[in-house]
Amino acid sequence: MSEATPGRARSGAPTLQDVAREAGVSLATASRVLNGTARRVAPAFREKVEAAAEQLGYTANLSAQATARGSSAIVALLVADIADPYFGRIAAGVARGADEAGLMLTIAITERDPQREAKLVRALRGQRPRSVILAASRTTGRANEELVTELGAYTSAGGSVVTIGPGGGTRSVGVDNVGGGRALGAALAELGYRRAIVVAAAEGVRTSDDRIAGFSEGFGSGGGTIDEVLRAGFSRDAGHDAVAAVAERIEAGTVVVGISDVVAMGVMAALRERGRTPGDDVAVAGFDDIPTSHDTVPGLTTVHVPLEELGYRALRSSLVVDAVADAPLTVEVVLRGSTPRLG
Amino acid sequence: MSEATPGRARSGAPTLQDVAREAGVSLATASRVLNGTARRVAPAFREKVEAAAEQLGYTANLSAQATARGSSAIVALLVADIADPYFGRIAAGVARGADEAGLMLTIAITERDPQREAKLVRALRGQRPRSVILAASRTTGRANEELVTELGAYTSAGGSVVTIGPGGGTRSVGVDNVGGGRALGAALAELGYRRAIVVAAAEGVRTSDDRIAGFSEGFGSGGGTIDEVLRAGFSRDAGHDAVAAVAERIEAGTVVVGISDVVAMGVMAALRERGRTPGDDVAVAGFDDIPTSHDTVPGLTTVHVPLEELGYRALRSSLVVDAVADAPLTVEVVLRGSTPRLG
DNA sequence: TTGTAGGCGTTATCAA
DNA sequence: TTGATAACGCCTACAA
Numbered sequence: 142m143s144e145a146t147p148g149r150a151r152s153g154a155p156t157l158q159d160v161a162r163e164a165g166v167s168l169a170t171a172s173r174v175l176n177g178t179a180r181r182v183a184p185a186f187r188e189k190v191e192a193a194a195e196q197l198g199y200t201a202n203l204s205a206q207a208t209a210r211g212s213s214a215i216v217a218l219l220v221a222d223i224a225d226p227y228f229g230r231i232a233a234g235v236a237r238g239a240d241e242a243g244l245m246l247t248i249a250i251t252e253r254d255p256q257r258e259a260k261l262v263r264a265l266r267g268q269r270p271r272s273v274i275l276a277a278s279r280t281t282g283r284a285n286e287e288l289v290t291e292l293g294a295y296t297s298a299g300g301s302v303v304t305i306g307p308g309g310g311t312r313s314v315g316v317d318n319v320g321g322g323r324a325l326g327a328a329l330a331e332l333g334y335r336r337a338i339v340v341a342a343a344e345g346v347r348t349s350d351d352r353i354a355g356f357s358e359g360f361g362s363g364g365g366t367i368d369e370v371l372r373a374g375f376s377r378d379a380g381h382d383a384v385a386a387v388a389e390r391i392e393a394g395t396v397v398v399g400i401s402d403v404v405a406m407g408v409m410a411a412l413r414e415r416g417r418t419p420g421d422d423v424a425v426a427g428f429d430d431i432p433t434s435h436d437t438v439p440g441l442t443t444v445h446v447p448l449e450e451l452g453y454r455a456l457r458s459s460l461v462v463d464a465v466a467d468a469p470l471t472v473e474v475v476l477r478g479s480t481p482r483l484g
Numbered sequence: 485m486s487e488a489t490p491g492r493a494r495s496g497a498p499t500l501q502d503v504a505r506e507a508g509v510s511l512a513t514a515s516r517v518l519n520g521t522a523r524r525v526a527p528a529f530r531e532k533v534e535a536a537a538e539q540l541g542y543t544a545n546l547s548a549q550a551t552a553r554g555s556s557a558i559v560a561l562l563v564a565d566i567a568d569p570y571f572g573r574i575a576a577g578v579a580r581g582a583d584e585a586g587l588m589l590t591i592a593i594t595e596r597d598p599q600r601e602a603k604l605v606r607a608l609r610g611q612r613p614r615s616v617i618l619a620a621s622r623t624t625g626r627a628n629e630e631l632v633t634e635l636g637a638y639t640s641a642g643g644s645v646v647t648i649g650p651g652g653g654t655r656s657v658g659v660d661n662v663g664g665g666r667a668l669g670a671a672l673a674e675l676g677y678r679r680a681i682v683v684a685a686a687e688g689v690r691t692s693d694d695r696i697a698g699f700s701e702g703f704g705s706g707g708g709t710i711d712e713v714l715r716a717g718f719s720r721d722a723g724h725d726a727v728a729a730v731a732e733r734i735e736a737g738t739v740v741v742g743i744s745d746v747v748a749m750g751v752m753a754a755l756r757e758r759g760r761t762p763g764d765d766v767a768v769a770g771f772d773d774i775p776t777s778h779d780t781v782p783g784l785t786t787v788h789v790p791l792e793e794l795g796y797r798a799l800r801s802s803l804v805v806d807a808v809a810d811a812p813l814t815v816e817v818v819l820r821g822s823t824p825r826l827g
Numbered sequence: 828t829t830g831t832a833g834g835c836g837t838t839a840t841c842a843a
Numbered sequence: 844t845t846g847a848t849a850a851c852g853c854c855t856a857c858a859a
Contacts, residue, residue, distance in 0.1 A: 167829065198634075202551065208547045211854095224575070226569060247590045250576070512848095515838065519838080548836035
């Protein structure tokens with residue numbers, strides 16, 4: 142009556158012990174055939190162990206494995222908003238890379254809150270992930286010292302950090318935002334545009350700043366000038382609200398440039414609500430080339446950014462020891478109906 | 485010379501031992517103040533421990549914690565494609581719920597491959613997550629027995645599974661696809677439409693089947709008939725390609741219903757390429773109400789599905805023991821420009 | 828080739 | 844209230 146429960150009514154998943162017992166071998170042998178690197182197990186034993194594992198539905202306890210090995214098979218990804226197609230596609234690339242490398246992916250959402258960002262990195266650290274990938278747009282300046290501290294603690298404990306976009310101090314993979322902005326500016330100037338309104342994120346957000354800087358340069362040397370830089374954010378609603386206020390006084394022949402396609406979508410919606418017709422009496426351009434930009438009517442002129450590839454590269458880069466600084470991914474302008482040739 | 489390395493040049497993150505030593509207390513005490521539930525530690529000791537932890541940048545090793553406690557603070561999410569806004573929004577809801585509950589979220593991508601699905605559940609099991617949430621559209625029938633086996637092994641080991649959508653055997657949260665389809669059908673019939681072409685997924689995919697069944701019922705009792713059901717899939721390209729082949733012979737006054745908004749976007753693109761104008765000489769409707777449907781021109785008539793809420797509820801439901809079967813979330817028809825009143 | 832045993836970082840039981 | 848100490852599930856010298 143006081144015997145241990147036989148079989149595995151014991152609750153919880155079967156352990157390596159269970160498998161070993163079932164197969165009639167030692168723990169070590171079972172470990173070797175199931176999870177070990179050593180090939181040195183007699184076929185007969187090997188088979189018995191495999192059969193037992195199969196029959197019990199055994200799966201190695203990764204937590205136990207991690208504590209024993211001293212390293213986990215996890216990578217962590219931090220994104221601002223997983224519902225945003227921008228981050229969704231990056232995440233897809235990261236996930237693909239993780240899968241290829243046989244790693245689990247844990248994900249955390251910052252909701253664009255720098256406070257949360259630091260907190261989440263700390264929480265993530267608890268998993269002792271092989272690497273963490275930061276895809277939440279960080280600010281320069283500011284008191285993101287907490288973040289830096291957490292990151293420092295993590296890296297000095299052997300962790301590897303890769304930032305997507307301009308990485309303040311960490312390894313990073315990024316796209317050539319300045320170059321993309323410049324190319325977009327040049328292309329629009331070439332189409333005949335001379336005046337632009339930019340709907341951007343707050344000053345200090347590198348991605349935004351770089352795109353503006355590039356655009357300003359390219360547009361300027363083509364003879365155009367930026368009338369105004371509206372400070373909004375990266376969301377559809379931010380773009381919408383920023384433009385709603387000024388829609389009426391936008392002159393024909395002006396191009397409104399969203400800092401991202403998502404923003405540009407909001408811009409177009411706001412313009413339409415005010416009776417303007419994008420691609421007709423006002424031009425609109427974006428940045429990123431999310432799928433929607435292709436399907437919308439008129440098509441949105443934008444700068445194609447290989448987001449999935451970006452995520453994939455970040456993951457790969459995070460797994461290698463020597464920081465071979467990849468060249469930033471090149472981007473290219475995609476002209477569509479939202480910016481018809483002028484005149 | 486043979487002493488243990490002093491301080492913490494030891495590599496790796498600081499351990500609870502390090503903290504305890506630094507604070508001059510026992511391991512047990514340090515554990516109690518940092519991770520334990522027990523309030524019973526003298527303030528003086530408590531402070532010393534907290535200071536030491538802070539100074540060392542200590543974070544509990546979740547793996548070790550999990551093996552010791554016998555349970556992890558992880559939930560796993562399985563989605564078909566994280567770049568798809570449909571799954572992205574669900575994931576956002578799940579992530580929010582996980583965050584609220586203080587759980588880490590690990591995510592895996594099935595790429596719509598049933599084979600992978602089973603394999604991934606098995607891999608996920610290794611984490612011994614508190615619960616796993618399935619958002620990859622499962623097929624009925626078919627040899628998804630492997631999946632069922634894995635799921636069985638997981639649940640019988642104490643795990644909890646929640647399926648989003650029709651859950652074959654598992655607990656599930658879902659939307660009323662039949663009701664939504666019915667309402668959409670009725671609304672279109674009321675607008676004067678009498679003929680419809682449905683672009684759906686393969687037969688056997690419950691979400692698709694339910695939506696079609698509901699639509700057929702609602703549209704039929706309004707006097708309409710379904711001319712044809714095209715078998716495509718859930719992607720934009722599937723919708724595009726399916727319709728591209730038949731675009732020319734679609735008569736005016738016909739409404740093309742995509743099984744999801746993403747599909748409907750592809751449908752509209754294909755129609756345009758063939759010289760048709762959605763919302764003018766052909767009507768289009770979708771299902772889900774993703775943000776794009778609102779911003780596109782003409783707006784896409786669709787059935788609003790609260791995806792984020794769905795993910796959130798799935799997470800919550802997965803954490804509670806007694807299966808209080810929530811009523812399926814109600815959905816509602818949103819009429820937009822893509823289906824103008826006929827005649 | 829196989830098994831024994833000690834260790835990984837925590838938790839939790841039980842004395843003190 | 845505090846501190847040894849035995850688990851937890853697994854890996855890996857080391858010995859057999």
